[in-house]
Amino acid sequence: MCGIVGYFGKDTKVLDTLVNGLKRLEYRGYDSAGIAIVAKDGQVFSKKAIGKIVELEKELEKSDISKFDKVGIAHTRWATHGSPTLDNCHPHFSQDKKIWLVHNGIIENYKQLKKELESKGVQFSSDTDTEVIAHLVQSFYNGDLKKAVQKTLTKLEGAYAIVVVSADEPGRLVAAKKGSPLVLGVSENEYVLASDVSAIISQTRNVIYFEDGELVDIKDGKYTITNFKDAPLKKKIEVIDWDDEAATKGGHEHFLIKEIMEQAKTMEDSCRGRIVSKSGNVRFGGLNTVKDKIARMERVVILGIGTSYYSAKLAELYFEDIAGIPAKAEMTPEFRYKNPYIDEKTWVIAVSQSGETADSVAAIKEAQNRGALVTGIINTVGSTISRITEAGVYNHIGPEISVASTKAFTSQSIILLMHAVMLGRMRGLSLRRAKAILEEIENMPKLAEETLKQNSNIEKLAEKYHKKNNLIYIGRNYNYPVALEGALKVKEIGYVHAEGLSGGELKHGFIALIDENMPTIAVVPQDSIYEKMISNIEEIKARSGIVIAVATDGDKEVADLCDDVIYTPKMKEEIAPIINTIPLQLFAYHVARLRGLDVDKPRNLAKSVTVE
Ligand code: M6R
Helix, strand or coil, rough: CCCCHHHCCCCHHHHHHHHHHHHHHHHCCEEEEEEEECCCCCCCCEEEEEEHHHHHHHHHCCCCCCCCCCCCEEEEECCCCCCCCCCCCCCEECCCCCEEEEEEEEECHHHHHHHHHHHHCCCCCCCCCCHHHHHHHHHHHHHHHHHHHHHHHHHCEEEEEEEEEEECCCCEEEEEEEECCCCEEECCEEEEEEECCCCCCCCCCCCCCCCEEEEEECCCCCCCEEEEEHHHHHCCCCCCCCCHHCCCCHHHHHHHHHHHHHHHHHHHHCCCCEECCCCCCEEEEHHHHHHHHHHCCCCEEEECCCCHHHHHHHHHHHHHHHCCCEEEEEEHHHHHCCCCCCCCCEEEEECCCCCHHHHHHHHHHHHHHCCCCEEEEECCCCCCHHHHCEEECCCCCCCCCCCCCHHHHHHHHHHHHHHHHHHHHHHCCCCCHHHHHHHHHHHHHHHHHHHHCCHHHHHHHHHHHHHCCCEEEEEEEHHHHHHHHHHHHHHHHCEEEEECCCCHHHHHCCCHHCCCCCEEEEEEECCHHHHHHHHHHHHHHCCCCCEEEEEEEECHHHHHHHHHEEEEEECCCCCHHHHHHHHHHHHHHHHHCCCCCCCCCCCCCCCCCCCC
């Protein structure tokens, strides 16, 4: 994980650009942060702090760090090798303190490299894998930073995006990428290198996405891009359509609540221009080139992890029910360690908000090696997964900053439902059913708005229950993945132990946990499996359990049976799980807030998990 930033530009902007860039990338890791600025006379000013960026800012206020130079690098860390101490904090430096660098990724052969360097007398000052890079660059340095970096890269195995500076060449930055993301923001006499565009958009919307094996040298105010062997490359400058506003809190206390509250809009954005009501069909421009192949597929596998896996679980049901095709959701960290049934007749859909999740990247490669057609559903434009898949669809919901995924889940689920309708129409789905589903999808922003009005009621429920340390979530059929996702949300941001279960699974063991201290949140809309869910709730009530229901507006039976109710509008069975997730997101948000936790940056987590 980790976030890296590099800046070349105006004397007065270096410090602010680096710190603001780090703040935007803080979701990638926040165990410690550091900065180094190379002054024109070759002095290097560096500051580091344990914890979040705000701690680094406090250190910077106290320090005599040069605020007026052209070049600097910065890093926010999610620890992999070495605990979050000052010594392990980036930027790391060579023994002569002339080479400084920031790194995102893992150097897999660092132990062997460290041994070799130590045998030559190099002393290490951290426990990190990264430090070997600094010493290697120093060992190869002969007045040309780019050459030294190129030689170093031939020694490294693993994944990296690095930005390197040298005290002997102030005004120069060299960056390289293999396996970890790197983007260059380009404006007049100013360049920002970063792990993703959110750290760049306040400066410029013109960006260059790097591929593995590419290196950029910023020198004398110009940049040149080559491959690792120095062959020059011409790269296209792309214009990103997110604005700065989209990446800020927009008046809310936390990114999470902002992102939950904007779901009516993001649902609309996910569908815009994609529904062809008249013919009961769906149009995804990004899938045009593979549509014929899709029509010939015999099974569907949906890949994801975490929240993206739960939208995949929902899609598994959509594909079987609506498109009448065998479908399976697969958890990406497990996928390539088994022998998955994948071949050239399998349509694999990779779902990822960040498009950078290492487990998912590896699973996609595995599926591609087995001959599958792999397409993506990705939010982050230009991300690794969007580039390695054969075709795909973007969510178009703007950046999701809070570590807990919310608007990405609802968007992914809608887009997956639309995929199922599209495939269904190729496989005999009736015009009537297709139209009915698509009409309801178009109505979803309204349904979401209605549901979001429950916010203050849900806040009251959170006040009542936020001290409970254990919760059970149940749902059935389409609402089973909702129970899984609801439990994940309260675990990751509220640090509440929660189990997501199918209602029918309860009596096979879990019901032993039920007593007056173990509340159950039951997702029980009036659908085809309503009576079964009512029986499951009865079973809990018979054992003195507390039940909070998410039920269809006006359902008296559920209100009488349960301790508390959150109502959502009456909707079609296929749509209900997507809308029913919203109250569970709000509940987790208020629980975490009332427990006094850092809602946007929960402990031990990072937004995009770019290590396996
Ligand atoms: O970026 P991705 O969708 O690939 O991320 C996958 C998971 O890491 C992510 O969904 C994670 O589980 C979130 N913290 C859930 O809120």
